[in-house]
Amino acid sequence: MATSTHPIISCTKNISFSTKSSPLNFSRPSQIFLNPSRAAERRGDVKIRCAASPEGADGRQNPDSLSSAKLDRRNVLLGLGGLYGAYNFAGGSNPFALADPIPAPDISKCGTAIISNSTDEVPYSCCPPFDGTFVDYKIPTFSTLNCRPAAHAVDDDYLNKYKTAIQKMKELPADDPRNFYQQANVHCAYCNGAYQLNDKSYQIHFTWLFFPFHRWYLYFYERILQSLIDDPTFTLPYWNWDNPQGMILPEIFDDDESSPLYDQYRNQDHRNGYVLDLAYAGEENTANDFQKVKNNLAVMYRQMLTNAPCPLLFFGKPLRADNDSENSGMGTIENVPHNSIHRWVGDPRTAHNEDMGNFYSAAKDPVFYCHHSNVDRMWTLWKTLGGNRTDIPDTDWLQTEFLFYDETKTLVKVKVADCVDNERLGYTFQDMPTPWKNFKPTRKRKGKLKRTAKSVSASTTVLPATLDKITTFYVTRSSTSTPAGKEELLDLDLEYDDTQFIRFDVFLNEDEEVNTKELDRIEYAGSFSNLPHVHDDTSTSKVTTSTFSLAISELLQDLGLQGDDKILVTLVPKAGGSCVTVKKAYTDTIDC
Ligand code: C2O
Numbered sequence: 001m002a003t004s005t006h007p008i009i010s011c012t013k014n015i016s017f018s019t020k021s022s023p024l025n026f027s028r029p030s031q032i033f034l035n036p037s038r039a040a041e042r043r044g045d046v047k048i049r050c051a052a053s054p055e056g057a058d059g060r061q062n063p064d065s066l067s068s069a070k071l072d073r074r075n076v077l078l079g080l081g082g083l084y085g086a087y088n089f090a091g092g093s094n095p096f097a098l099a100d101p102i103p104a105p106d107i108s109k110c111g112t113a114i115i116s117n118s119t120d121e122v123p124y125s126c127c128p129p130f131d132g133t134f135v136d137y138k139i140p141t142f143s144t145l146n147c148r149p150a151a152h153a154v155d156d157d158y159l160n161k162y163k164t165a166i167q168k169m170k171e172l173p174a175d176d177p178r179n180f181y182q183q184a185n186v187h188c189a190y191c192n193g194a195y196q197l198n199d200k201s202y203q204i205h206f207t208w209l210f211f212p213f214h215r216w217y218l219y220f221y222e223r224i225l226q227s228l229i230d231d232p233t234f235t236l237p238y239w240n241w242d243n244p245q246g247m248i249l250p251e252i253f254d255d256d257e258s259s260p261l262y263d264q265y266r267n268q269d270h271r272n273g274y275v276l277d278l279a280y281a282g283e284e285n286t287a288n289d290f291q292k293v294k295n296n297l298a299v300m301y302r303q304m305l306t307n308a309p310c311p312l313l314f315f316g317k318p319l320r321a322d323n324d325s326e327n328s329g330m331g332t333i334e335n336v337p338h339n340s341i342h343r344w345v346g347d348p349r350t351a352h353n354e355d356m357g358n359f360y361s362a363a364k365d366p367v368f369y370c371h372h373s374n375v376d377r378m379w380t381l382w383k384t385l386g387g388n389r390t391d392i393p394d395t396d397w398l399q400t401e402f403l404f405y406d407e408t409k410t411l412v413k414v415k416v417a418d419c420v421d422n423e424r425l426g427y428t429f430q431d432m433p434t435p436w437k438n439f440k441p442t443r444k445r446k447g448k449l450k451r452t453a454k455s456v457s458a459s460t461t462v463l464p465a466t467l468d469k470i471t472t473f474y475v476t477r478s479s480t481s482t483p484a485g486k487e488e489l490l491d492l493d494l495e496y497d498d499t500q501f502i503r504f505d506v507f508l509n510e511d512e513e514v515n516t517k518e519l520d521r522i523e524y525a526g527s528f529s530n531l532p533h534v535h536d537d538t539s540t541s542k543v544t545t546s547t548f549s550l551a552i553s554e555l556l557q558d559l560g561l562q563g564d565d566k567i568l569v570t571l572v573p574k575a576g577g578s579c580v581t582v583k584k585a586y587t588d589t590i591d592c
Contacts, residue, residue, distance in 0.1 A: 101399035105403060110189060113194040113360055116191075116532045117353070135411070139424065146426055146427040147428055148236055150430050153240075154237055161229055162234075177411075181364065187360075188360040198323035204319075207317065208312065213402060214372045215422070218373060218376060239341075240432050248275060248276055249345065250367070263365040263367070265355040267348055268347075270345065275292045276296065282574075302524065309553070309592060310388050313487075316330050335529050345357070346358065388485075401414065441522045459473040464581050465582055467577035468573065472510075486589050487591075489550065491549050491584075497576075498532065502580050503527060503530075503575040503576065504572060506526050508552065508569060514570050
């Protein structure tokens with residue numbers, strides 16, 4: 001198979017970036033420039049933009065100035081003092097945890113990696129070659145932006161380039177850091193306990209490092225592909241799973257074994273146009289395709305809008321140099337659909353859901369990079385959605401460092417601050433419809449709820465409870481008035497086996513008779529999904545305690561319940577329910 005059956009929409013190849021061009025010269029200005037102030041900024045010269053004063057005219061901080069910000073704790077406390085209270089809810093209670101960004105991993109101490117969901121060692125080393133040196137990375141200058149295409153819309157010419165580049169990557173010597181499997185091991189090393197941080201295994205997932213780590217990872221991967229085919233305009237495709245047209249395994253990967261984009265370790269039932277379930281957790285959704293698509297759009301709306309009004313809700317909770325993973329946690333998109341899609345692609349015939357369903361093996365499937373290219377696009381899109389949807393202004397996040405090999409086989413050190421703007425890295429995304437933006441779930445229920453808070457038990461009576469069945473309780477709200485600029489959260493204190501696949505859905509104002517197949521309903525608040533992972537090897541138990549928080553202000557308003565002092569909560573286990581105990585449920589009000 002070579003040609004997509006979907007209409008081919010060609011990507012605007014290079015977007016002009018010179019001082020002379022006005023946005024009107026671009027082919028689809030309104031689509032390219034979602035945010036007018038950024039469009040104006042882009043009319044300037046690249047160099048001038050990068051040398052601008054710390055606070056740009058549009059109020060954005062210049063990444064360069066953030067990179068060089070001094071790590072003086074006093075400065076941080078003075079400069080970011082106002083933020084401390086805001087972030088405290090997610091970052092633990094230790095003020096000394098500030099000014100504590102994670103340095104580049106110590107490759108000389110890179111060790112054995114452990115397969116997630118097991119105690120088995122990865123049967124090969126995931127550590128990169130290392131001669132003891134690395135250099136600070138300088139983003140090369142460029143005059144045009146590259147455009148990443150949607151995978152379902154690429155033409156044959158593009159596909160041939162992509163296949164050639166991946167093939168060449170696979171043919172590089174096994175110890176070449178640009179080799180396909182060496183590149184896959186980058187993921188294994190950062191995610192399966194090969195690196196240590198503060199004497200515990202270092203894990204970039206389930207933290208606020210999720211987005212920036214993968215952005216840098218794909219950036220270098222893309223540059224390696226470009227150099228192998230000698231085409232600096234080549235880009236990775238993105239799996240457009242947020243658009244009905246992209247809600248299947250992209251056809252360019254669903255080929256036979258002769259294609260370098262093929263991977264034998266995939267769920268064979270999820271091929272050939274089978275509709276994706278963005279909240280998949282191991283059980284096939286028995287809803288029809290139309291309902292599945294509607295569920296997917298509802299999930300996207302919740303994860304990008306309702307549940308992600310504040311930076312840390314979207315990016316995830318802090319991980320600092322003290323490696324206090326207890327106070328860390330996933331952002332909305334990492335949780336669902338990112339984790340669910342890994343699981344959906346992974347092969348249930350294998351021991352550990354290889355390749356996509358396990359961190360150590362995920363990047364051995366070429367579709368991994370296509371999946372993450374869309375995750376990356378979500379970061380860019382989220383910042384156009386308004387409100388407090390901005391990058392995290394915390395120095396510890398901005399100053400976190402990673403090491404990667406670039407296309408010249410040079411080991412380079414990069415910082416989060418330098419990747420927050422994808423256009424500064426030289427690429428943008430082909431414009432595609434985002435129907436989820438207007439997919440605010442509507443009221444389904446007719447008539448009154450049979451059970452009211454009066455006929456249901458309090459969370460304090462029902463909990464703690466193991467989620468082996470649908471569980472309903474009411475929560476007494478801490479306050480019924482949420483001032484502007486604040487967000488009300490429903491918090492669930494969980495205790496779960498982090499080596500297991502777990503998924504449960506949360507509904508408000510529903511009871512045990514909830515229709516568990518339909519998520520495109522006003523009552524659906526969100527889902528929790530755990531992708532099995534390695535826990536600290538110093539601890540003996542596999543039990544993780546964490547708080548799962550859902551932003552519910554918008555939901556309560558839509559349900560007309562903003563004045564009620566009690567809310568009905570129904571938890572619907574979809575996978576691994578017996579591995580999770582809900583200890584406590586309560587509400588909380590946070591600054592965004
Ligand atoms: Cu690093 Cu999608 O996982």
